Amino acid sequence: MSEPAISRREFVRVSAAAATGLALSFYLPLSAEEKPPAVTPNTWLKIDPTGEISLTVARSEMGQGVRTSLAMILAEELEADWSRIRVVQADLDPKYGNQITGGSGSVRQSWPMLRRAGAAAREMLIATAADKWRVPASECRARESTVEHSSSGRRLSYGELAAKAATLPVPQDPPLKSAKDFRIVGTAVARVDGPRIVTGTATYGLDFTAPGMLYAMIARPAVFGGRVKSFNADATKRVAGVRAAMEVARPELPIPFEGKPGAKGHQHFLWGGVAVVADSTWAAMLGRRALQVEWDDGAAASENSAGMRSAFQEAVSRPGQVVRNDGDAAGAFEHAAHKVEAVYELPFLSHAPMEPPNCTALVRDGRCEIWGPIQNPSGVQAALKMALGLPESAITIHITLLGGGFGRRLNIDFPVEAALVSSAVNAPVKVVWTREDDLAHDYYRPATYHRLRGALDDQKRVTAWWHHIASPSVDLFYEGNISPDAGGVQIVGPGMAAGTVPNYRIDYTHVPSSVPRGWWRAVDLTFNTFVVQAFIDELAAAAGKDPLALRRELIGDASSAPANPERVDPARLLRVLDVAAEKANWGSALPAGRGRGIACAFGWGTYVAYVAEVFVGSGSVRVGRVVAAVDCGQVINPELVKAQVEGGIVFGLSAALYGEITVDGGRVQQSNFDDYPVLRIDQMPKVEVHIVPSAAAPGGMGEPPVPAIAPAVTNAIFAATGKRVRRLPIKVPA
Amino acid sequence: MATYSLTVNGQRRTVDADPEMPLLWALRDLLQLTGTKFGCGMALCGSCTVHLDGIATRSCVTPISSVGLRKITTIEGLSPDGRHPVQQAWLAEQVPQCGYCQAGMIMSAAALLAAKPQPSDADIDQVLGQHICRCGTYQRIRRAVHRAAEAKS
Numbered sequence: 001m002s003e004p005a006i007s008r009r010e011f012v013r014v015s016a017a018a019a020t021g022l023a024l025s026f027y028l029p030l031s032a033e034e035k036p037p038a039v040t041p042n043t044w045l046k047i048d049p050t051g052e053i054s055l056t057v058a059r060s061e062m063g064q065g066v067r068t069s070l071a072m073i074l075a076e077e078l079e080a081d082w083s084r085i086r087v088v089q090a091d092l093d094p095k096y097g098n099q100i101t102g103g104s105g106s107v108r109q110s111w112p113m114l115r116r117a118g119a120a121a122r123e124m125l126i127a128t129a130a131d132k133w134r135v136p137a138s139e140c141r142a143r144e145s146t147v148e149h150s151s152s153g154r155r156l157s158y159g160e161l162a163a164k165a166a167t168l169p170v171p172q173d174p175p176l177k178s179a180k181d182f183r184i185v186g187t188a189v190a191r192v193d194g195p196r197i198v199t200g201t202a203t204y205g206l207d208f209t210a211p212g213m214l215y216a217m218i219a220r221p222a223v224f225g226g227r228v229k230s231f232n233a234d235a236t237k238r239v240a241g242v243r244a245a246m247e248v249a250r251p252e253l254p255i256p257f258e259g260k261p262g263a264k265g266h267q268h269f270l271w272g273g274v275a276v277v278a279d280s281t282w283a284a285m286l287g288r289r290a291l292q293v294e295w296d297d298g299a300a301a302s303e304n305s306a307g308m309r310s311a312f313q314e315a316v317s318r319p320g321q322v323v324r325n326d327g328d329a330a331g332a333f334e335h336a337a338h339k340v341e342a343v344y345e346l347p348f349l350s351h352a353p354m355e356p357p358n359c360t361a362l363v364r365d366g367r368c369e370i371w372g373p374i375q376n377p378s379g380v381q382a383a384l385k386m387a388l389g390l391p392e393s394a395i396t397i398h399i400t401l402l403g404g405g406f407g408r409r410l411n412i413d414f415p416v417e418a419a420l421v422s423s424a425v426n427a428p429v430k431v432v433w434t435r436e437d438d439l440a441h442d443y444y445r446p447a448t449y450h451r452l453r454g455a456l457d458d459q460k461r462v463t464a465w466w467h468h469i470a471s472p473s474v475d476l477f478y479e480g481n482i483s484p485d486a487g488g489v490q491i492v493g494p495g496m497a498a499g500t501v502p503n504y505r506i507d508y509t510h511v512p513s514s515v516p517r518g519w520w521r522a523v524d525l526t527f528n529t530f531v532v533q534a535f536i537d538e539l540a541a542a543a544g545k546d547p548l549a550l551r552r553e554l555i556g557d558a559s560s561a562p563a564n565p566e567r568v569d570p571a572r573l574l575r576v577l578d579v580a581a582e583k584a585n586w587g588s589a590l591p592a593g594r595g596r597g598i599a600c601a602f603g604w605g606t607y608v609a610y611v612a613e614v615f616v617g618s619g620s621v622r623v624g625r626v627v628a629a630v631d632c633g634q635v636i637n638p639e640l641v642k643a644q645v646e647g648g649i650v651f652g653l654s655a656a657l658y659g660e661i662t663v664d665g666g667r668v669q670q671s672n673f674d675d676y677p678v679l680r681i682d683q684m685p686k687v688e689v690h691i692v693p694s695a696a697a698p699g700g701m702g703e704p705p706v707p708a709i710a711p712a713v714t715n716a717i718f719a720a721t722g723k724r725v726r727r728l729p730i731k732v733p734a
Numbered sequence: 735m736a737t738y739s740l741t742v743n744g745q746r747r748t749v750d751a752d753p754e755m756p757l758l759w760a761l762r763d764l765l766q767l768t769g770t771k772f773g774c775g776m777a778l779c780g781s782c783t784v785h786l787d788g789i790a791t792r793s794c795v796t797p798i799s800s801v802g803l804r805k806i807t808t809i810e811g812l813s814p815d816g817r818h819p820v821q822q823a824w825l826a827e828q829v830p831q832c833g834y835c836q837a838g839m840i841m842s843a844a845a846l847l848a849a850k851p852q853p854s855d856a857d858i859d860q861v862l863g864q865h866i867c868r869c870g871t872y873q874r875i876r877r878a879v880h881r882a883a884e885a886k887s
Contacts, residue, residue: 063832063869190828197833198824199816200769200809204834207768215763240735240752280763281772282755354773354781354834354868403771403834404868435774639828643871647831650870673778673866682859684872 045074045121051145051159053080058090059110060101060375061193062353062405063647064702065640068192069107070114072636076184077118077177080158081145087192092377092397101375102410102519104604104700107636111698119174121165128165129156179634179695188639193401205373205400206358210428213360216421217284217432218248220273220441223297223666224514231274235290241283245291246424248275248417251387270413271441275421281432300514300666305447308663309345311511312449315470316343320507327503329453332464336455340542344452344531345727348661349445349520350668350676355403356438361418362428363388368395368419373402375409383412384419406651407519411443439676440668443518444661446471448527449511452535455503460543462554464503467531472513474523500554515663521651522706525603530656530728533599533711537718547598547715548581568602572631572694576600576609579629579690584611593617594624595720599711605699606632607692608645612685612712616720619734623653623685623713630689630705633696641701642689648705649687654678656710660729738798742767743811753799757791758782760798761808769809769837773866780865783838784808790845790861809837812844820844823882831869839865843879852883 046054055074061067067087075085092099122142129147130137133154140149145158179186196202221227233245250272276287333339359372368390374380377397384395402409414431422429433441448471455464520526540550555570555577577600581587590596593616600609613625628645635641658677662669670676714725723733740747742765749764756775761767761784770793773781777792784793785807812818820843830836839862846853846861853861858879867875 061832063830065831188828190825191830193833194825194828194830195816197830197836198821198840199812200767200837202833203768204771206772207762209766209768280751280755280759282752282759282763286752352868354771354779354832354866356772402832404832406868432772435776435779643828643831643869643874646873647870650872651868654868672776673774674776678866678868679870679872680863680866681872681875682863684876687873 045078045117047121047158047162049159049162051081051157052084052086053078053145053158054086054088056088056090058099059106060373060399060402060405060409061089062101062375062402062409064106064644065191065637066101066106068189069636069640070110071192072184072189073107073111073114074118076182077115078122079142079144080118082184082189084145085192089399091399092381094392099377100379100410101405102407104606104702104704107698108605108700111634115176116174119176120171123171123174124165124168125158125161127168128161132156186635187637189637191640203400204355204403205360205371206355206403206432208360208371208400208430210360210362210371213428213430214243214277214279214425215281215284215432216275216277216418216429217281217288217434218271218273218275218417218421218437219288219291219293220271220437221295221297222440223295224300224303224516225298225666226300227272227296227298228274229294229296231294232292233274233276235292236276236287239278239283239287239290241279242276242287243279244277244425245287246275246277246421248273248420251416270416275424275431277421277425277429284432285434297666303514303666304664305662308447308511308513309449312345312470315509315511316449316451316468320468320470320509323506323508325505326501329464329466329503329505332503333453333455333466336464337458338456338460338542340452340454340456340538342452342535342538342724342726344450344534346448346527346530347659347728348447348515348663349655349659350439350442350661350670351406351408351520352435352438352673352676352678353402353404353406353408356433356435357408357414358430358432359415359418360428360430361415361422363419363423364426366390366394369398370396370415370419371398371400372415372418373405373409374399374415375402375405375407376412379410380412380415383416387416388419388423406521407523408442411518413441435673436671439661439670439672443477443516445520445526446474446515446517450527450531452531454535454539454542456539456543460545462501462539462543462550465501466505466507468507468509469528470509470511471527472515472517473510474517474519476510477517500556514666522603522648522703525601525703525707526652526655529599529601529707530710530714533601533708534714534724534726537597537711537715538724541718546587548577548586551577551598551600572607572696573600573602575692576607576629576631579692580609580611580627583629583688583690584613584627586611593720595716595718597712597715597717597719599708599715601704601708603700603704603707605697606630606701606704607699608704608708610649610708610712612709612716614713614716614720616717616732619732621657621713621717621730621732622683625686626688626709626712628687628689628705629692631692631694631696632699632701632704633694634698635691636698638691641691644701645689645705646687648703649709650679650684652706652709653683653685653713656713656728656730657683658729736799738801740801740806741803742806743808749798751798753797755798756794757784757796757798757801757806758793761793761806767808767810771834771837773835773838778866779835779838780842781835781838783841783865785841785845788845788848790842809841812841818844819882819885820847820878823878823885826881827874827878829871829874829878831871835865835867836871839867839875843875843882846879847882847886851886853879
């Protein structure tokens with residue numbers, strides 16, 4: 001994603017009556033393409049007369065720390081007293097623009113605007129004080145929510161100044177602080193939600209309660225695309241506490257994914273099923289257990305993972321849709337002095353956030369109100385509008401804290417279900433999902449299959465790179481067609497070879513599947529980075545070169561490449577590789593059975609390199625240590641950056657070591673954390689994070705730390721054993 | 735349905751519930767103590783951990799009829815003011831990310847420290863290895879348990 005283009009036209013406006021204090025509103029651009037809603041600002045800074053400063057955050061908190069980092073940016077330019085900041089979570093409202101939280105974009109997109117808004121408010125407060133004292137504003141300075149006149153020592157608090165300041169015109173081009181003067185940005189400010197989390201008082205979706213609320217569970221079809229043929233709820237209705245049982249239709253809604261007007265529509269996949277509504281979650285569970293449902297399984301019942309593997313093999317045996325083609329990869333490969341070929345495979349994955357999907361809805365009297373852990377509120381509203389036939393103005397969406405997200409909660413299924421059930425019983429209803437419901441009814445990271453061909457000349461230089469990717473497309477699933485970059489296959493991020501290898505080709509083949517697909521933390525880089533970074537290691541071995549040295553060679557002059565769509569800065573990529581290598585003592589000897597592997601990734605404006613150290617025993621691998629180097633541009637909060645790196649490594653390791661969703665008879669075979677294991681504390685490597693100083697604009701941090709860990713580990717396994725792991729999850733031969 | 739008299743965070747509470755209703759849902763749905771979380775329903779993830787007479791217990795697989803006279807402590811009742819050494823250590827190490835699993839982690843860590851004031855890394859692995867955090871806060875959890883141990887000693 002490119003950097004947001006910042007318009008200098010009115011980005012801040014006085015938005016409330018002066019009597020209520022200073023209230024500024026300002027627009028946060030979503031992307032360069034989106035037009036700012038110039039007169040419908042989307043977030044507010046508010047200083048009340050007591051000096052408390054509120055910031056409304058219109059993005060969803062799922063652990064990435066957005067409620068802390070966005071507040072820090074604003075407080076910095078405002079010269080606010082951090083201890084008096086209060087963060088307010090925005091409901092969905094058109095005045096905020098698009099409120100989707102994803103693409104590691106919240107800080108990147110908010111940074112310029114929040115700074116300007118904070119600075120504008122600061123200048124207005126200073127001007128107010130200067131006017132009162134009849135001194136030039138240049139003799140006053142703001143600090144800790146107070147304006148001070150330097151020579152006389154007179155002081156006025158923001159609370160005292162706010163009402164008058166709000167009557168001034170908003171400066172359109174206020175001076176911004178220099179990075180060297182930052183005193184909040186760049187510091188390890190504690191997460192604003194920490195105290196509520198450790199005392200159990202933070203409110204996640206599952207914790208929300210409305211007066212008179214009922215609880216519901218839904219029996220969904222086990223086979224993707226299945227439908228209710230008939231059901232018998234006699235036994236269910238005898239369960240104490242059960243109030244009702246009803247079929248939940250599976251509406252075929254042409255819902256644009258992000259709820260964008262004019263976006264191309266698609267029949268968004270919903271589950272349907274039979275809902276049981278009760279006085280408690282437990283009664284709903286018992287009632288669901290007592291249901292007898294006859295299902296029409298539909299066409300997906302014949303799908304299984306083995307068949308998909310055959311389809312993948314078939315797909316890569318022929319040319320696919322050519323996504324990129326520099327030079328003549330096929331010809332160069334044909335006539336190469338040395339050829340390297342490999343096939344890589346990755347499975348479907350589930351998101352499995354710790355808080356299972358859930359949502360509370362109240363649909364009554366022509367209105368709909370939703371409370372839930374939602375990443376994509378505008379998409380939810382668009383879906384509800386169609387599912388309920390209500391105007392947008394009748395639909396209110398409140399966003400709770402999210403107990404993890406990872407992309408699962410970008411989907412609109414769980415709020416729509418809740419609304420349909422509420423509508424049927426005319427009461428507030430919380431629909432609760434079990435872990436089993438979650439693993440069997442996700443929008444999965446697609447399984448992918450990769451054929452790699454590389455060529456070396458007689459000087460052992462890489463002359464050709466040909467990568468054919470086959471997978472069920474995510475784009476096709478969400479948007480109904482495959483975009484020109486082939487289902488969201490990003491090339492440059494993982495594939496630093498683009499532009500540096502003269503003959504370079506990427507093919508893509510969509511392989512049909514009934515399994516719903518979705519964006520999973522770090523999206524296509526989760527498979528492409530693994531494959532590219534592992535295959536570079538294979539080429540290094542074939543060339544007799546050090547894996548770091550070959551990476552340096554391939555990155556070398558990427559800036560002069562004919563196309564570099566993500567504008568990778570080779571110097572920054574090299575720097576993170578070098579820092580990780582140096583801190584990990586790359587090249588030094590290790591005892592037998594141990595190995596060290598290196599890998600890097602670029603995406604969302606951030607550069608990451610890992611050196612992983614593994615111990616390989618008979619049939620087992622343990623990752624002992626990971627040395628990380630990250631360049632994310634201007635750091636907002638180093639502890640939040642480090643936490644994202646630690647967390648990205650855990651997320652990526654869970655997938656690399658254990659994660660696999662398989663399908664048989666059109667249904668998922670895994671059900672809970674016993675057969676879909678994830679990393680636990682006893683397997684946690686020692687993670688060392690080195691933040692590389694950078695003056696660049698802030699990069700994203702939610703996703704960039706995930707992709708490079710799997711290849712760093714498999715490359716380390718090769719270093720330890722001489723064996724290549726080309727299929728995830730990792731299985732080490734005994 | 736039956737009536738149960740429970741001692742929760744030092745208070746007597748009475749609930750009418752199905753004998754098989756897991757304590758988790760009684761706490762959450764009947765007593766509005768939502769700090770205890772649901773993650774798996776099978777004692778695999780530890781999010782639902784509470785203390786029964788000080789013993790860390792998975793409330794998702796504990797039928798309410800089995801609680802008896804044991805005193806229940808939830809995250810809301812771990813300390814009167816949120817200043818239990820484990821809670822303080824959790825904040826000092828900036829452990830939580832999304833935070834959803836942390837109540838269970840904190841309850842298990844507090845029980846571990848009560849039983850073993852100076853736990854080794856192996857002790858931490860054994861006890862907290864029965865928990866899951868998808869955000870990946872494990873390294874900070876380990877540091878926080880050691881920090882809390884130091885604070886208590």
